[in-house]
Each structure stands twice: as C-alpha cells, then as structure tokens.
Amino acid sequence: MTQLLNNEAHQLKVLKTLYLIRDLEEEIAKRYPEGKMRCPTHLSIGQEGVPSALAPLLFSYDLAVSTHRAHAHYLAKGGCPKAMIAEIYGKATGCSGGRGGSMHLIDESVGFKGSTAIVGNTIPIGVGLALSQQIKSEQGISVVFVGDGALEEGVFYESANFAALKKLPVLFVCENNLYSVYSPLKNRQPEGRKLYKMVEAIGIKSTHADGNNVVECYEILQEKINLIRAGSGPQFIEFDTYRWREHCGPNYDNDLGYRTAQEFDNWKVREPIARYENWLLENTLFTQNHFSQIRGQVTGLVQESFEFAESSPFPDVSTVNDYIYR
Amino acid sequence: MTQLLNNEAHQLKVLKTLYLIRDLEEEIAKRYPEGKMRCPTHLSIGQEGVPSALAPLLFSYDLAVSTHRAHAHYLAKGGCPKAMIAEIYGKATGCSGGRGGSMHLIDESVGFKGSTAIVGNTIPIGVGLALSQQIKSEQGISVVFVGDGALEEGVFYESANFAALKKLPVLFVCENNLYSVYSPLKNRQPEGRKLYKMVEAIGIKSTHADGNNVVECYEILQEKINLIRAGSGPQFIEFDTYRWREHCGPNYDNDLGYRTAQEFDNWKVREPIARYENWLLENTLFTQNHFSQIRGQVTGLVQESFEFAESSPFPDVSTVNDYIYR
Amino acid sequence: MSCKELTMAQAVNVALTESMEMDESVICYGLGVDDPLRIFGTTANLSENFPQRVFDMPTCENAMTGVGIGAALNGLKPVMVHQRLDFFLLAMDQLVNAAAKWHYMFNGQSNVPIVIRLMIGRGWGQGPTHSQNLHAWFAHIPGLKVVMPTNPNDAYHMLKQAIQDPNPVIFIEHRWLHGQVGLIEKGSHSSIGKAKLLKKGDDITIIAMSYLTVEAIRASEALSKNSVNVELIDLMTVKPIDWETIYESVEKTGRLLVLDTGAETGSVAGEIVAKVSEKCFAHLKAAPSRLAMPDIPEPTSYGLTKQFYFGAKEIAEKVHGMLLENVDSSLYRELDTEGHHDIPGSHFKGPF
Amino acid sequence: MSCKELTMAQAVNVALTESMEMDESVICYGLGVDDPLRIFGTTANLSENFPQRVFDMPTCENAMTGVGIGAALNGLKPVMVHQRLDFFLLAMDQLVNAAAKWHYMFNGQSNVPIVIRLMIGRGWGQGPTHSQNLHAWFAHIPGLKVVMPTNPNDAYHMLKQAIQDPNPVIFIEHRWLHGQVGLIEKGSHSSIGKAKLLKKGDDITIIAMSYLTVEAIRASEALSKNSVNVELIDLMTVKPIDWETIYESVEKTGRLLVLDTGAETGSVAGEIVAKVSEKCFAHLKAAPSRLAMPDIPEPTSYGLTKQFYFGAKEIAEKVHGMLLENVDSSLYRELDTEGHHDIPGSHFKGPF
C-alpha cells in the first residue's frame, strides 16, 4: 500500500504540480502562434505524471538537471513559473535573463541547476553534481532527467559507469515516450531490449514503472530516493509515458503519420491527471470541489505568469556583452 | 571436442602465429633501447593466444581494425611482418610509409584496414566496415579488436547499439588484460560487473573465454564466426588475458608496484604458447622436432624483417606533403 | 530539368537524388533523413527511392561518424547530415583523429570519401547551443575540405562534387538560404576550392561566404549608387581557400573587407586578413578589415539579438567608412530590412 | 621554498599541491593522476596527501568533463588532466556547449571554475594522433580562457590563478618544457590575459608562445650579434589575447613576426597578424609574418620529421630576411641543435 495514502501534503503537491504543468503548457500552446515566444519549445503535455510524483519527494537542497524538454522538471523542482514564461518570451525577468530560452532553464534558489539543448549534455553534469555532494558530504541527491533518445548517447553510458563506480547519490529519471523527434524506438534500438535492464547490467540498480500512473510513480520514486539518501548509490528508473503534441512546437502532429491515431488514443485514455483525480476520489481524499478550487488557483498563477512575461521588458541590448566571463 | 583436433592446417597456422608474434615482439623489445624505433610501442607479449587462435579462421576478404596495441592483430590477420617492423623504424618501406608508426598499422592486401592510437577510435569504424559489407552484400565479416579500457568509451556503447540494431556481421574481440595503462579494473568499472554480460544487455550476443587457452579460444571463435557468417548478427567475446611487459615500451615494470609479482606469476604459468604446445603433444599432433623446425622458420623471418627495416631508407623529406588530400 | 528554378533545399535534394541514382555506393543517413520533415525537405523521397541506402540513426553522433568512415573505407560514399552543426561537436574525435588523417597517416593507401552536411543559422531563438558557426574549426584541420555554398546552383554542383570527392568534405548549409530560389544550370561548374568573382569593381574587395554573400550583394548594389565599386568574391570553399583569386583582386583594389558568419577571434576572415597582409602588403592602400560575429555565445532573446547580427546595411556603412570616411546615417537606410530582425528579410524567401 | 629552482613539471606539482592545501574545494583527476608515473611527475604526492580529492578515472573523456562541470557548478574547483590534447577531442560537446557557455546562457547566475590541463608536444614518433596543437580551437570559443606558459615560474603562478579563476581555463603544457628548470618567485605575478615583454628591441616584434618562446629567445640572442634588436613578447595567454602589449610593441618596431606551435591556417598567429594589420596598419613598415607548423598531420617517422619543425635557426633566418634581405646560410648555423631533431636540443633539459 502506498505511502501517499497517508500524506495529504504530498497528495496536494502532486495534484498542484500536475495542474500547473498542464495548464501552463496549454497556455503556451495557445499563445505560441502569436509569435512572441520566439524560440524552439518542447512541451510535456501528457508527460506530467513523473515530474509531479517527484515534486513532493525532493528538497531544495537536492539538485537537478534536465534536457530540451525541461518545463515540467523545472516546475516540479519548484522553479518559478513566472520566470519560466518570461524566459520563453525572452524577457529580462526570465529565469535566464532571456539568454537561454525554453531549452535553457535554471532556478538556483530551488536547486534546479540547469537544462540544456544538446541531447545527453546534462547527464554527466548531473553526475558531477552528485560527485560534489559526495565529496562535500552534502545531504542532497542529484536528479538527472533523460529521454529514451538521450540514452543512445555514449555519454549516458560513460556517466552511468562512473556513477556506479563511485556509488554516487544520483537518480536517473528516464521518461521513455517511445520517440526521439519522429523516430520510433525500433529505428534506434535493438528490438526487445528493455532500457532499464540494460542500465542494470551497466551497474546501476534499475527499475521500471508506468509513468502515467502517478501513484505508482510516487511509490517507486520514494523507495529509490530513500535508498539513495541512505547511501546505497545510484538508481535508474524507466517510466513509460507519451508526449501528446508535436516534438517541438504547440501543435498536434498525428496527421504526419509517424505514429498511429490508435496509439495516441490508447495513451490519451491513460492520461495521468484524470487517473490521479480518480484515485483521490476513490480513496475519498479529495472532492471535485477541491479539484476546482486548486485548479482555480493554478489558473490564476498561469494568467499571472503570462501577464508578468508580457509586461516585462526585453533585456537591454547593451547587456549582450555581460557574463562572457565571470 | 574441438574442431581443431581434425584440422592440421589450422593447428599449424595457430602455432606459427603464436611464434611469430612472440618472437618478433621479443626482438623489438631487445632492440628498442638502441633508439632506432622512435615511436611509442605497445607489445602483446603474453597476449598472443587470442589473435593466434583467430588467425586461421579469417579470410583475406574479412576485414579488421585495431588499437594502439595492434602488432599481434596485424600479424594474425596476415599483415606483412617486414612492413610492420619497417614501419616501427619509420622507414619508407613501412606498412604506412613511416607516417603512422607502431600505433598506425595497415595492410590492405589482407583486409587489415587500420589501427589507430586514440582509445575506442576504431570501434565504430569497424562497425562501419560491417555496415558496408551488409549494404554491398559482401561475404566477409568485420573484426573489431578492443581492450577492457576501450570498453569504457561511450563510442563502444554507441557502436554496439548500432551493430545490434542493424544485425551487422561484426565480431568484437575484447582482450581483457585487467589494466588500462597502470589502472586496474577496480579503478574504472563497478565491482563485480562482467563485461560480456553488460554487452549482452546492450543487445549483442556475448560470451567469455580464457584467452590464454588457445584451443578454447579457437573453438569459441569458430562457433561465433560461423554464426556471424550465417547472418545472425554481431557477436562479442571477452577473453581474459594478461600483458607481461610495460604498457608502452620494451621493459618489465612490475617493480612499479601497480600489480603484484604473484598476479604476474600466476598469469605467466598460464602462458599461451607452452600450453598450446602441450596440447599438441598430448594429442600427438606435433613433436618437439616440429616445434623447433617451425620456430626456426619464424626466427629466420624475424631476422629478415629487422634486416629489411634496418636497410630500408627513410622516406624522402620532400614527400612530407603527399597524401594530405587524395 | 535544366534551367529550372529551385530553392536551395530542393537543389540539395536533387543533388542527393542524382548522386544516388548515378552511383550506388552513395548512402545517406542522419537523424530525421526519413522523417516527415526530411531535413528541411532536403532528403525528400530518398528513403522511398533508395530504401537500402537511406536510414535514420540512433542519437549517437560520434559512433555514427565512425560508422560512416568505416563504410567509406570499404567503398561506400556516405553522406551524413546533422540538423545543427552544434550536435556534431560530439564527433570531433572521429572527424579529426580518424577521417581527416586517414589518407595521410596510412600513406595514401586508403581514403575517406565522406560528406558531412551541417546546418548553421542564426536568429529566431536558436540561442547559444543551436546557432554556432564553427567552420573555422574545420578549416584549421589538415585533410578536411570545407564548403559553404550561397545559392541553389552552387549548392547543387558542390554537393555532387563533394560526394564524389575522395576526401572528407564538410558541407555547410545556412538555414536562411534553404528557401532562396535560383536557377540550376546543368553542365560544368567550378570545382571545390575555387572562389567566385560575383561582381567586378576597383575600389575594394569584399570576400563573403554563405548567407553573408546575399547581404554583401545588396550592400554592393547600394554602394554603387554612391559610386563605390565593390569587387565581390563569394568564397564558397573555406578550406582549401582560393588564394589566387583573392590576391589578384586585392592587388587590384588595394582594399579588403572580409565577412564571416562565425565569431571574430580565430575566424576564417582573420585567416584571410592575415594571409593577404602577409602576401599583398605592398598593394594594400589601407588597413584590411573584417566583419564577423562578436565573440559572444548567441543569446536567445529577441531583445538581445536586435543589434547582434550585421547585414547589408552594416556592410555598406563599413565599406563607405573605409573609403570615404564619414557615413551619413541615413545613407543606407534603405538596406534596413522590414519586420523582425531574427528572420530573413522580406527581400528573401527563407524559412527559419 | 621561495627562489628555489624547479623543473616546470615540479612547478606544476607545487602549484597543485599548494592550491589543494589552501582550498579544499580543489579536486584533481584524470587518467593516471595517481599512477606510478604521475603525469610526468606533475601530480606527485597528490593522491597521498589528498586521497578524497584526487582520483583516477575510467577512459571516458566526454563524461568526465561533464562530471567536472557539474562538480564545479556545486562549488568544487576541478582540475582535469589529459596526457595528450588529442584525447580531449572526445569532450568538445561538454567543453563548448556546456562549460564555455554556462555562465553566459544562464545570465551570470552560475559559473564553471574548471581547469583542463592538456599536454602538447612534438617529435619522437608521437605522430598524427598524439601531437596536435589545437589551441586555436579553444581560442575561437567565447567564454574560454586559454593559457600556454613557457617557464616554471609562469606555469606555477598561472596554474594557481587558473584554479582560482571562476571561468573554464584550458591550461596547455608543452612536454618539451616539462624538464626546463627555473626559479619560482613567490609573491605577485601578472595575471592571466597579460603577455610578457621578455626583451626590448626596436627592429621587430616577435610574439611567441609556449615552447617556441624558448627557441625565440635563442634566436633573439643570435640576431643581436648581427645587430638586429628583437622585441620579444611571450604571449602566455592565447585567449583572451593581450592586445595592448602587442599593439604598443608593433607601433614601436613597425615589424611583426608571430610564432605558433599549431598548424598555420586558422592559427592564433594568424589572428594576431590579422588584428595587428587591422589596428596598426599605419605603423607597419613591412608585411607582417608568421612561422607556424605546416598544414600537415604530423608524420611519425624520424626521416619525415627532419625538416618538419622550426626552431631558433629558422626564426633567426626569417627575421634576418625580413630586415636585411639576404641571409647567408652559415650565419645562424650555431643555432642548429646537436643530436636528434626530434627531442629537445642539448641546450635544454627536457624529456620527450
């Protein structure tokens, strides 16, 4: 039986995070065609489950890095929504001062140490964070978010080897959404291979879960994070999940034919938010009333974030030279 | 029961290759201090077993690539000993015209496509050779020689993934000699991990053998090569073996203390040549007489190779510009 | 099909198609070559027409470069493509330590006929890790050829040449050029390593490459209205550089401005300024100069990139200043493009 | 320990030791840092004295660079070392796409204080993949600092500075310098980014770096016997370059020769020639020039490298030719080193 049943604060945190990711991203999708968010933007709609389950389990002294598809991870780690939207708008108030855009997010105040746009690029960096935690005897752990595509980069293998060798406090959260851009797994990896089993053979304790089942995600994340905190070394979890919209940009793209409508529909019915709400209802933890109330708060935050971004100034052109060196 | 028992030609080929590698390299070690072989040189003395067992199993239309420690592989694939020694001397008659030195060997006439000095560098190149064989429907296979250290490079993982994905006709021959320069495995890889099991999990059929037991090597190599020739995709074999002399150069270096005398002695008694000779004697296939006769031939070839190298001219200084572009 | 108008993306596609039809040793791979978008359309129809020789790949740039090298060593002619040059940084070992040196270090016995197509660009929020123009790196490596065509016809011919070239060739496509339209002229074409004299003039030599040639043409036209006669050279190949054409021009004009899409320090433009200063010193009437990108990672923000790029206007003003001293700020206002600065201007049909 | 004579390898070792003593955030790793040979002695005693902060690594240059970046982002100061620059080509993604840009692209909120020590060299059969001098690559990347010290004292001070520098620093050691002996002077030292005027003179400015400074000193001495007064500058930092010192000298001498250990095309020497030609054109009395390595992969053979490298003699002859036209071939014969060309000469105590 899951621990989540007895932890109301966590139930709420998960729910809020689910709503926040979904609603903030839906708003991005809605407004993107206006042409004011002028940078490549990768949405996590449909993939909210894993980061939301993780949200209540990390402290701000825990560290995290992510990828091109980082919005959900940034938010789950506690990153400021306003600063994120402002960043996507390229504004001076953006979390990276407009220099990074959607793919380069950071919120040092909550331990979100950065996301970058080169596939695999932050994997060793996250492992290095964990190394520093070990050397400095810090209490936190490091979380590395990766996709199924990123796992094909040699740097993942090298990083996993080092993390296992040094028994570093690092959690690899792999969101396997079956695609790398338009490429299905079968174009890229040997048939029948299970990612988490391969990683286990590299030397990292590994497991697997349904990324759209938030309660299951929470349970397994909690167990593994506790192990890492107890000093037993790195963990890898592969979560099955699915991206609803196009790889990059605001639209649906099933018309392109790289995946079937049936596949899409099968995943859509397994959507993480409604499932989690049902679980809360079934266990009489929350009511529909609660849901609307919380969602209302989130809607407010979403509107506020966009207003903040829209009304913020662009960075001054003259600052373009700043920060080349410190 | 091994097939080698019934194949006299192969028995002889294996024996000759063992002698040739050993004696040619011993002569390099002897003469190296003269200062005429002016390039970093990595000897395979003690590791003759695997390449010698492989020698009779490959055809010249099979292709191979190797590493910094390539002498044995070059010779086993049928590379010209004279041209190799001349190369180490930097002579115009060297297999790379003196441009490459000990670490950059080639003999196109026998399908030895090249060795290079960056760890892991030729691994994907060997896989690419196999891809070309598949695309062109050629009959050969490709052999990639790798060390235990090279397996730590991400490019191995990437190459293995691709070979498995495309079911390429490639054989990975891994000589695990426990060290990468002075670093023992425990400095570099998680404890208790078996390399071949990890590679199996990446998606390549993998196995393991005693690299100093030539008959066992032959048997397993033959079986796997036959499978590859039959179209069943890539294979990986990890062979345990041991380098007797220093990583780079002609000397013994056990005095440095990075490995114990006991470890060294344990391996030395398991030396591949005497063991193979014993097997031949036990099975009354060869006599001591045969051995001395064959070794005599090899000694002649060794002397000839060094005379050839010593008497060959250096490449003309004016040719230094040649071959930047074709 | 001779004398048909094509976009540069289409021209690349035709060059690939014809090369694969003509030569069955040509293979083509890279992330997305067979996906719905087909690398900005440049690989359209290839996987349908040559299913055995066109394939998608796992995300592993380093190994896949080595795979191409190995395939090349056994008689194939691989064309690999990366949608951003930045991704290719993962493969520098294979490129520099293997491909570039193979022919030399094995004494000419084998060679690596591989083409690596790299997309460069600027603007529209590509930001620091999706907009790098690092051709200067490749130009520094002995054994590589580096090509940066400007128009559809040159792209078509130079890609076909690159594929048949027995050496590794880096083929760099600027995304702001993919939509540019031009005539494809079949038949002979100058070869890789030759620059092109686009416009004769006596006052100053401008050397441009890739997208900046488009801006330089506009600048030259505007300058000629102010009686400045530019001699404009499209470099086309940045390694090896066509020094003869450059020297000849500078010896005539005595003045030099080099344009570069990369960061200034260590740029190809710098190499040209250096070499010309060394070799044509006596002919120089004034200090040679260059316009290149600032030594700054490209920021993402629309606000920060506003004055980041230079174009026809800045080129014209620079040249005007080099020749006639004071530049009235209104003089070249016509060259200001309308609309957003982070997409190709209205004079120019280009995708992002 | 002040004013002690040390080899450069020892000086590096002292700098590392003192840095690790003084600052417990410094860590040190790389293939062989704790092996019997200790990276040419430069990491001697470190693993004994700082067992938690000094470690060997698996052979995986790319990830281990990223690991250093991550550690740096959380407050450590990693010093990574590679016994050959060539191996580091595997890590260009981490260096260029992460380390160099992190501070900029995250708006100055975090920074990457990492030092990467790279060994370069030449000769003794290192050959095409073990002798590359690619500092020009690093110098082309905004956000990196690149240091190439010549003598033990500078190596000592600049390494300590590099370790405390909040930015990524590439620290390049020429193996022919590791055995060079010199005094270590404690106390203040010019900072990274400053060049050093080694010798005043009026006739020509020579700018050298790393091992070539040693050769340039010998050349300058010989030239002065023929009344040629060289002004010699040791560049020390190749990114960012100390332009003020260079301009000032060239404005005085009117002549420039730049020496570079890397391939000529796209070299740092080229950048200097270009910039000086742009900025000091009016002061130049003659064409500026450079001596760099040829655009050829370094061959392994003793025979082929015989005239491959240049040294004091070639520098002196070049300068003589730039100033006095005809050079009598016997004039600088004394500068010919005895013995083998592929090891440092007898004037010079160096390992291979």
Ligand SMILES: Cc1ncc(C[n+]2csc(CCOP(=O)(O)OP(=O)(O)O)c2C)c(N)n1
């Ligand atoms: C080194 C590199 N190669 C290619 C790309 C182009 N690219 C951007 S996102 C992406 C897909 C990665 O797939 P995955 O890791 O599964 O993440 P997902 O997009 O599915 O979340 C690719 C290939 C890149 N950014 N970097």
Ligand SMILES: Cc1ncc(C[n+]2csc(CCOP(=O)(O)OP(=O)(O)O)c2C)c(N)n1
């Ligand atoms: C990329 C790279 N890193 C480091 C080195 C230095 N180096 C040369 S040989 C070697 C050992 C490799 O070990 P292994 O693959 O086990 O081969 P072995 O020497 O044991 O035969 C190393 C680290 C190198 N040549 N290339």
Ligand SMILES: [Mg+2]
């Ligand atoms: Mg994916």
Ligand SMILES: [Mg+2]
């Ligand atoms: Mg080994």
